[in-house]
Each structure stands twice: as structure tokens, then as C-alpha cells.
Amino acid sequence: MTNKRIPFNWPHMTGKELYYIAEAHFNGRLAGDGPFTKLCHNWLQERTGSSKALLTHSCTASLEMAALLLDIQPGDEIIMPSYTFVSTANAFVLRGGIPVFIDIREDTLNINERFIEPAITPRTRAIVPVHYAGIACEMDTIMSIAKNHNLKVVEDAAQGVMATYKGRALGSIGDLGAYSFHETKNVISGEGGALLINDHKLSLRAEIIREKGTNRSQFYRGEVDKYTWQEIGSSFLPGELIAAFLWAQFEEADKITQKRMVAWQRYHELLAPLESSGVIRRPVIPKECHHNAHMYYVILGPEIDRQKILDVLNRNDINAVFHYVPLHSSPAGLRYARAHGSLEITNKLSERLLRLPLWVDITESKQNKVIDVLKEAIYSATH
Structure with a gap:
């Protein structure tokens, strides 16, 4: 690459x-x-x-x-x-x-x-x-x-x-x-x-x-x-x-998982200050769960416009994404399914979740750049 x-x-x-x-x-x-x-x-x-x-x-x-x-x-x-x-x-x-x-x-x-x-x-x-x-x-x-x-x-x-x-x-x-x-x-x-x-x-x-x-x-x-x-x-x-x-x-599944865990943990540590300041939330891993570092996401604060963050990342050559559009609000979901309850948390968090680049061989320097740009984007969005 x-x-x-x-x-x-x-x-x-x-x-x-x-x-x-x-x-x-x-x-x-x-x-x-x-x-x-x-x-x-x-x-x-x-x-x-x-x-x-x-x-x-x-x-x-x-x-x-x-x-x-x-x-x-x-x-x-x-x-x-x-x-x-x-x-x-x-x-x-x-x-x-x-x-x-x-x-x-x-x-x-x-x-x-x-x-x-x-x-x-x-x-x-x-x-x-x-x-x-x-x-x-x-x-x-x-x-x-x-x-x-x-x-x-x-x-x-x-x-x-x-x-x-x-x-x-x-x-x-x-x-x-x-x-x-x-x-x-x-x-x-x-x-x-x-x-x-x-x-x-x-x-x-x-x-x-x-x-x-x-x-x-x-x-x-x-x-x-x-x-x-x-x-x-x-x-x-x-x-x-x-x-x-x-x-x-x-x-190589064990080695792949181990390498992803290293990258995941690096993100987790780099983002601790942002979580402490209250502008994001990091992933939560319950004690009974051993995860596989499939993805690293953050939940942006409710005052932050996610699209503006994505735009800044994109202008800096960083491809971050979000997902999903909740199925209960989709055209097919309205046609073929039904919702039980208000789905308040789904609606709220789906609009604030941001996934960061993560793969087996992502380098420390690339992760540092992702976090530096993310910090700058969040600072601009909240000041």
C-alpha cells in the first residue's frame, strides 16, 4: 500500500x-x-x-x-x-x-x-x-x-x-x-x-x-x-x-487476532484523554467478554456534528465511516418488519457512532495521525 x-x-x-x-x-x-x-x-x-x-x-x-x-x-x-x-x-x-x-x-x-x-x-x-x-x-x-x-x-x-x-x-x-x-x-x-x-x-x-x-x-x-x-x-x-x-x-487466525488487539489497544489508550474530557465515549467491554478487535469505534458527544468530523478526516486522507441506518427506519423495515418500543438508544447512538480505520498491519504512525486529526476536528466542532 x-x-x-x-x-x-x-x-x-x-x-x-x-x-x-x-x-x-x-x-x-x-x-x-x-x-x-x-x-x-x-x-x-x-x-x-x-x-x-x-x-x-x-x-x-x-x-x-x-x-x-x-x-x-x-x-x-x-x-x-x-x-x-x-x-x-x-x-x-x-x-x-x-x-x-x-x-x-x-x-x-x-x-x-x-x-x-x-x-x-x-x-x-x-x-x-x-x-x-x-x-x-x-x-x-x-x-x-x-x-x-x-x-x-x-x-x-x-x-x-x-x-x-x-x-x-x-x-x-x-x-x-x-x-x-x-x-x-x-x-x-x-x-x-x-x-x-x-x-x-x-x-x-x-x-x-x-x-x-x-x-x-x-x-x-x-x-x-x-x-x-x-x-x-x-x-x-x-x-x-x-x-x-x-x-x-x-x-494464522491467532496471530491475526493478536495483531488486531495491539492496534485496538493503541487506539483505546490514545483516546482516553478525549473520553475523560467528555467529548467521546470509547467502547465498553464487559468482563465476561473476550473480544476480537474487529473494529474500533467512538461515540461522539451529542453536541458534535458527525458529518463535519467525517469531512475533516476525509480532507486529511483518512477514510472513517459510520453505520448502520437502523433497520426500523429504513423503507424495507417499515414495510416488512415492526418495532417494539421506542428504540430510543438505537436512534441516539446510531447518529453518533464513528468507526476508525483498523486492520492487521496498520502502523503506529497511521494511528497517531488518525487520532491527531480526530482531536483537531473535535476541538473545532466544540469551540
């Missing part, structure tokens, strides 16, 4: 990606579920403790598989935060489900577990906690509520690879968990994802749904003498080249 501009993200390569892709090419196995896919499946199962892991072509695909596995029907309700990416809701809307948006916690920006039970109706089928920034939702409480009301839990752990809650891998706690390996995530394959199946009773159906509704996986294992159409499904598996790339990343 030679451009003086500081990008928001820069994909990290371990150095073995092209070697493994060439190996897959040499092996003559390019379709899904080849040797590299199996290596990735085994790695995920060993690292998370899930009964089964299946690579998919995106986290979106994993969530769509989850909706199919839970047999979501038109009119079924699924409780989730509004402060999330569109795929969280879209996966269930495709099956006719109705997302029910509830507010988030002010500290972690995760779904507020206190608001789940009041949102439950006779039509509620599932809860979808989203582990924002790789920081875990309050899963013990969520799992207890689900058990008491006979609901399923699908963890949207798109940002949660290599993060834990009370020592348990995110994505491995609910009935199902969805990971993302998009190039903006910590461990990447360009596009890609995985579905973790933690309820072993869903494992066989998950294989069938992922393989166009056929029992081809059983056929390849020699468990049946032919495969055929069994039930509704689609083509959710990635090609072997994607898996080969991902395997190179999995081999």
Missing part, C-alpha cells in the same frame, strides 16, 4: 493463499466440499466446539440457511436488534417472517436482553442476537428466555470470529450461529461465511438444505447408494478456491 491515504480497511494476506489456491488447481478439485473445505470445517468445529460447521458463500447465506432450518413460515416473528446489517432481517423476511426490532444496550450496542421478553407474542419463533464489534451479547439471559418460551436462538456472529463469551466461542452458544469471512472481517476469504450447527438434530437437514435440497453429502460418505431431492434447499456452498484461501487465514 503506497497511497498516502489511510483506508478504512486493508485486507491482510498471510502469504500462503495463492499457494493453496494453486494446490487446489493442481488437485483438479474446484467445486465445493473438497479437501480444503474439510480442513476448514474441522478447524471450525475444533475451535468452537460446535457439533457441525458448514462453509457457505456468505454470512447472509448462513442466515438464510438458518431460516430454512427453523422452518420459518409467513407471519412468524423473529426478535432482533434494529441496529444491524440488513442480512439479519432479510434472511427471515425471505421466508415470510416478520422481524420484530427491539432496542440495544447503551454500553455494548448489543440487543438489550431486558426488552426481549416483553416483545414475545404467540407468533414468536426465534431470537437473533447480533454480537456487535465482536463483543458478546448477554447470552446466558438470552438462552434462558429462549428455553422458557420454547424459542430458537440464531447468533449473528458475523463480526465474532475468535471472540468468546465466558470462554465459549461466539456462534457456538445458540442453536445456530453465522460467521462472515468478508474482506472487511478479521479472517477473510473475500466473500464467504459459515454456519455453526449446535443442535445436532439439525445437522443432517443443514447438509441437505446446503446441497440444493439433496442428500449428496450422505452419498459421498457412502451412507446411501444414490442421492436425490429430499426437501427445499439451495446452493449455499462456496467453491474450493475460496476454502483454500480461507485455510491460509485459519492457520
Whole structure:
């Protein structure tokens, strides 16, 4: 990277990606579920403790598989935060489900577990906690509520690879968990994802749904003498080249996480004075959560115009961003979903959150520049 501009993200390569892709090419196995896919499946199962892991072509695909596995029907309700990416809701809307948006916690920006039970109706089928920034939702409480009301839990752990809650891998706690390996995530394959199946009773159906509704996986294992159409499904598996790339990343996942944590902690220390002065708030990490340094964000003070801060950063060749537009206020959200409660915290914090550039090999000098410019921008905005 030679451009003086500081990008928001820069994909990290371990150095073995092209070697493994060439190996897959040499092996003559390019379709899904080849040797590299199996290596990735085994790695995920060993690292998370899930009964089964299946690579998919995106986290979106994993969530769509989850909706199919839970047999979501038109009119079924699924409780989730509004402060999330569109795929969280879209996966269930495709099956006719109705997302029910509830507010988030002010500290972690995760779904507020206190608001789940009041949102439950006779039509509620599932809860979808989203582990924002790789920081875990309050899963013990969520799992207890689900058990008491006979609901399923699908963890949207798109940002949660290599993060834990009370020592348990995110994505491995609910009935199902969805990971993302998009190039903006910590461990990447360009596009890609995985579905973790933690309820072993869903494992066989998950294989069938992922393989166009056929029992081809059983056929390849020699468990049946032919495969055929069994039930509704689609083509959710990635090609072997994607898996080969991902395997190179999995081999270095601990080092990648460690480097990101160093950069995250550097931001955290540099921003302590700004937090002390009351103009920003830094991320909050509950003691039971071990995060993965997926992102570093700040919450700007209510008196600060975020767009002016972004403009100053951009003029200084720093690409900072914000997200999300809350789904309950989006055109599709108004059409396909409903909100429960005022969602006051979602509305407030979504307008004040600012994400800073962060990637594996970001240098200390680049981080210093980001913070220096941010300080100047905030000073100008508040004086």
C-alpha cells in the first residue's frame, strides 16, 4: 500500500493463499466440499466446539440457511436488534417472517436482553442476537428466555470470529450461529461465511438444505447408494478456491487476532484523554467478554456534528465511516418488519457512532495521525 491515504480497511494476506489456491488447481478439485473445505470445517468445529460447521458463500447465506432450518413460515416473528446489517432481517423476511426490532444496550450496542421478553407474542419463533464489534451479547439471559418460551436462538456472529463469551466461542452458544469471512472481517476469504450447527438434530437437514435440497453429502460418505431431492434447499456452498484461501487465514487466525488487539489497544489508550474530557465515549467491554478487535469505534458527544468530523478526516486522507441506518427506519423495515418500543438508544447512538480505520498491519504512525486529526476536528466542532 503506497497511497498516502489511510483506508478504512486493508485486507491482510498471510502469504500462503495463492499457494493453496494453486494446490487446489493442481488437485483438479474446484467445486465445493473438497479437501480444503474439510480442513476448514474441522478447524471450525475444533475451535468452537460446535457439533457441525458448514462453509457457505456468505454470512447472509448462513442466515438464510438458518431460516430454512427453523422452518420459518409467513407471519412468524423473529426478535432482533434494529441496529444491524440488513442480512439479519432479510434472511427471515425471505421466508415470510416478520422481524420484530427491539432496542440495544447503551454500553455494548448489543440487543438489550431486558426488552426481549416483553416483545414475545404467540407468533414468536426465534431470537437473533447480533454480537456487535465482536463483543458478546448477554447470552446466558438470552438462552434462558429462549428455553422458557420454547424459542430458537440464531447468533449473528458475523463480526465474532475468535471472540468468546465466558470462554465459549461466539456462534457456538445458540442453536445456530453465522460467521462472515468478508474482506472487511478479521479472517477473510473475500466473500464467504459459515454456519455453526449446535443442535445436532439439525445437522443432517443443514447438509441437505446446503446441497440444493439433496442428500449428496450422505452419498459421498457412502451412507446411501444414490442421492436425490429430499426437501427445499439451495446452493449455499462456496467453491474450493475460496476454502483454500480461507485455510491460509485459519492457520494464522491467532496471530491475526493478536495483531488486531495491539492496534485496538493503541487506539483505546490514545483516546482516553478525549473520553475523560467528555467529548467521546470509547467502547465498553464487559468482563465476561473476550473480544476480537474487529473494529474500533467512538461515540461522539451529542453536541458534535458527525458529518463535519467525517469531512475533516476525509480532507486529511483518512477514510472513517459510520453505520448502520437502523433497520426500523429504513423503507424495507417499515414495510416488512415492526418495532417494539421506542428504540430510543438505537436512534441516539446510531447518529453518533464513528468507526476508525483498523486492520492487521496498520502502523503506529497511521494511528497517531488518525487520532491527531480526530482531536483537531473535535476541538473545532466544540469551540
